[in-house]
Amino acid sequence: MSLSRRQESLRGLILPVAILLAWQVLAWRASTPLFPGPWQVTLSIWKFYPQIVGQIGYTLMRAASGFLVAAALMIPLGILLGRLKTVGAIVEPIMDMLATLPPPAVIPVVMLFAGTGDAAKISIIAYAAAVPLLMNTYEASKTLHPMANLVARSLRFSRLETMLRIDLPASLPMIATGLRLAVASALLVSVTAEMLLATNGIGVFIQRQQENFQIANGLAAIAFISIVGLIINNLVFQLEKRWLFWHYRSSDTHGNG
Amino acid sequence: MAMDVVLSAQGLTKTYGAGKDALQVLGGISFAVNRGEFVSVVGPSGCGKTTLLFAIAGLQGVTSGTVTFNGRPVTAPPKGVAVVFQDYSRSLFPWKNNRDNVAFGMARIQGLSAAQKRDKAQEMLDAVGLAGFADKYPWQLSGGMQQRVAIARGLASQSELLLLDEPLAAVDAQTRADMQDLLLDLAIRFKQTCVLVTHDVEEAVYMADRVVVLTRRPTVVDHEIVIELGKKRDQITTREDPRFLAARHDVMTSIRGQRAHAPASAA
Numbered sequence: 001m002s003l004s005r006r007q008e009s010l011r012g013l014i015l016p017v018a019i020l021l022a023w024q025v026l027a028w029r030a031s032t033p034l035f036p037g038p039w040q041v042t043l044s045i046w047k048f049y050p051q052i053v054g055q056i057g058y059t060l061m062r063a064a065s066g067f068l069v070a071a072a073l074m075i076p077l078g079i080l081l082g083r084l085k086t087v088g089a090i091v092e093p094i095m096d097m098l099a100t101l102p103p104p105a106v107i108p109v110v111m112l113f114a115g116t117g118d119a120a121k122i123s124i125i126a127y128a129a130a131v132p133l134l135m136n137t138y139e140a141s142k143t144l145h146p147m148a149n150l151v152a153r154s155l156r157f158s159r160l161e162t163m164l165r166i167d168l169p170a171s172l173p174m175i176a177t178g179l180r181l182a183v184a185s186a187l188l189v190s191v192t193a194e195m196l197l198a199t200n201g202i203g204v205f206i207q208r209q210q211e212n213f214q215i216a217n218g219l220a221a222i223a224f225i226s227i228v229g230l231i232i233n234n235l236v237f238q239l240e241k242r243w244l245f246w247h248y249r250s251s252d253t254h255g256n257g
Numbered sequence: 258m259a260m261d262v263v264l265s266a267q268g269l270t271k272t273y274g275a276g277k278d279a280l281q282v283l284g285g286i287s288f289a290v291n292r293g294e295f296v297s298v299v300g301p302s303g304c305g306k307t308t309l310l311f312a313i314a315g316l317q318g319v320t321s322g323t324v325t326f327n328g329r330p331v332t333a334p335p336k337g338v339a340v341v342f343q344d345y346s347r348s349l350f351p352w353k354n355n356r357d358n359v360a361f362g363m364a365r366i367q368g369l370s371a372a373q374k375r376d377k378a379q380e381m382l383d384a385v386g387l388a389g390f391a392d393k394y395p396w397q398l399s400g401g402m403q404q405r406v407a408i409a410r411g412l413a414s415q416s417e418l419l420l421l422d423e424p425l426a427a428v429d430a431q432t433r434a435d436m437q438d439l440l441l442d443l444a445i446r447f448k449q450t451c452v453l454v455t456h457d458v459e460e461a462v463y464m465a466d467r468v469v470v471l472t473r474r475p476t477v478v479d480h481e482i483v484i485e486l487g488k489k490r491d492q493i494t495t496r497e498d499p500r501f502l503a504a505r506h507d508v509m510t511s512i513r514g515q516r517a518h519a520p521a522s523a524a
Contacts, residue, residue: 147347153316153333154340155414156365165364169352246351249396 036216044220052205052224059201060228062118063190066125067182073126074133075175079167081134082141083159092138099135103128103189107196116197121190128189129182136178140171173247176240183236187229261292263418263450264313269322270475271308282308284475285322290418295444295451297461299508300471301515306454307343309476310422313452314340326418336365339416343423345404349395355382355406356391362410381409384443401432408440412447419444421453425460434492437464445488458512462504463490470508473515482507 020038027037036044045052081088107124114120148170152162194203202221209217241248271283282305290296300306311317313324315334324331326338334340339362342348349358359378363369369377382391385405387398395403404424411419421440425433441464444451455461461468462484470479484504486495495501 145347147342147344148350150311150316150340150342151348154314154338155362156334156336161364166350169350172352246394246396249351249394 034213034215036219040216041219041223044214044216045223048217048220049224052202052221055200055202055205055221056224056228059187059190059194059203062121062193062201063125063186066122066127066190067129067186069122069126070129070133070182070186071179074130075137075168078134078137078175079141079163079171081138082144082171083163083167085142088138088142095131095135095138099131103131103185104192104196107193111197120197121193124193125186125190129186132181132185133175133178136174136181137171140174141167144170173244176236176244180233180236180240183232184229187225187232191225262289263292263294263327264290264452265325266309266313267323267325269309269312269324270320271305271312271317272320281475283312283319283322284472284477286471286476286478287322288469288478288481290450290452292417292450293448295441295453295464295466296469297465297467298452298454298469298471299456299458299461299512300476301473301512302456304471304473304476306456306471307422309471310340310420310452310454314338314420316340337415337417338420339411339414339418340420340422341404341407341411341424343426345400345407345424345427346395348407349403349410351394351396354392354394355387355398358395358406359409359413362412362414366415377413378409381413382406384412384446385409385439399432401428401436404428404436405439408443412443412449417450419449419451421451423455424453426455426457433460438490438492440464441488441490458505458508459496462501462508463492463495468504468508470511479511479515 024037024039027035027040033040081091103124106127110120110124110127114123144167148166149162152166157165190201191203191206194201195207202225206218206221209215209221266289267287269283269286270281272279272281274280286309288296288298298306298309308317312319313326313331315324315326315331315338318332326335329335350361353361356375356378359381360374363374363377366374379388379391382388385408387402387405387409390398390402390406395406398406404427408424424440425436428436437460440451440453443449453461453464465484466488468482468484470482471477472479482504485500486498
């Protein structure tokens with residue numbers, strides 16, 4: 001078991017290592033600072049990591065704030081809309097429309113009302129995270145089996161109690177999917193928003209470095225973001241496995257997305 | 258013997274839809290259940306047995322007629338009535354272990370601490386023969402065992418009336434016989450008043466002190482028959498008893514006759 005798992009993870013490394021090697025070879029041949037290889041990027045990471053970590057801190061703080069605002073508002077709203085079928089049906093087309101709208105497109109509109117400060121950025125991030133959260137929670141709540149509701153009523157639960165104690169846990173597997181999409185979306189949009197209107201954050205760092213043709217430094221920051229993203233994704237997955245074991249009981253093939 | 262009526266249904270009708278598409282399911286059903294009694298309600302397929310059970314549980318409104326529980330009209334699920342549904346796998350909650358699923362039945366019971374509810378849940382799991390399964394989850398159990406958890410939840414809610422909606426329809430024949438005896442034992446042990454809705458004539462007669470026989474749609478009570486076999490039943494001897502066979506013959510004849518008839522006009 002442990003042997004095959006090790007073999008599997010080794011196999012997973014083949015492609016990345018091959019790409020890094022090819023990249024390095026191409027970079028040597030090009031031999032220009034505009035096309036740095038992985039070695040130069042590693043040197044940049046070494047040189048700039050205190051600065052990169054500091055800037056990522058700003059980015060993550062804003063991403064987390066926006067994400068939390070979205071989760072706190074959209075999960076209850078989704079559950080509620082799923083229960084109120086008529087209201088849900090009225091709101092659904094708007095949700096579908098917003099779902100296809102790229103969040104960075106709303107940045108100029110938000111700037112008009114909220115300026116360019118943290119409030120504006122957090123609003124945009126919250127909006128980006130809200131869409132997948134609302135869609136998934138609403139869909140889960142809407143499609144709950146009517147049996148759960150019958151049981152709740154026969155146990156004489158109030159509407160609120162039913163939503164909290166039955167609808168919410170029963171919707172959690174789909175909410176988790178929404179949360180993962182929302183995390184990715186929040187990170188993406190926080191970096192984009194910084195590039196457009198921030199004075200700090202990793203997005204700004206990347207932009208400055210690239211404007212000054214410090215491509216290796218920019219790539220170093222990008223490498224950092226991907227690692228942070230990977231860690232966060234893994235964290236979410238671990239939490240999911242822990243809280244939703246009852247949902248994955250029948251499939252142990254559920255991979256780490 | 259003084260009869261203490263727990264549940265009474267008077268002239269229940271239920272029509273789904275309106276106009277041309279209107280479908281009258283219940284055509285004016287009246288019957289009563291006395292305290293401590295085990296009443297089976299049996300009828301031909303599609304006669305609206307579940308509609309009737311949901312109506313007396315307060316889970317579904319009726320078009321006309323009244324249900325009273327302990328003398329009070331039922332408009333919503335009343336305190337003291339528990340329901341065991343046919344679909345056990347969906348009526349239990351997969352994120353709760355079996356003990357917590359049973360304790361969920363006591364969620365709205367006041368004056369019990371969380372620890373007392375836990376103890377009571379454990380006690381009820383013991384009663385249905387699942388003492389060692391409290392920490393397991395419903396999805397780790399077989400269908401019959403899951404339905405036993407649901408029964409334990411019904412019993413735990415201190416119900417004066419336990420409504421059973423075809424609880425054994427989805428379990429295999431052997432499990433079904435075991436569960437029939439378990440239900441009868443529990444009914445005696447907890448002096449539990451029960452209404453069992455079923456399409457299975459043998460089960461209806463085997464379980465009940467009294468059988469309410471329904472007609473086809475629009476459904477009314479065809480007749481009632483008292484089963485004079487005492488509280489203690491046995492899968493082999495009871496089923497061979499001439500009184501059992503006579504009652505079975507009576508109910509079966511009525512239901513098969515209903516099936517052959519042209520649609521009867523509503524009563």
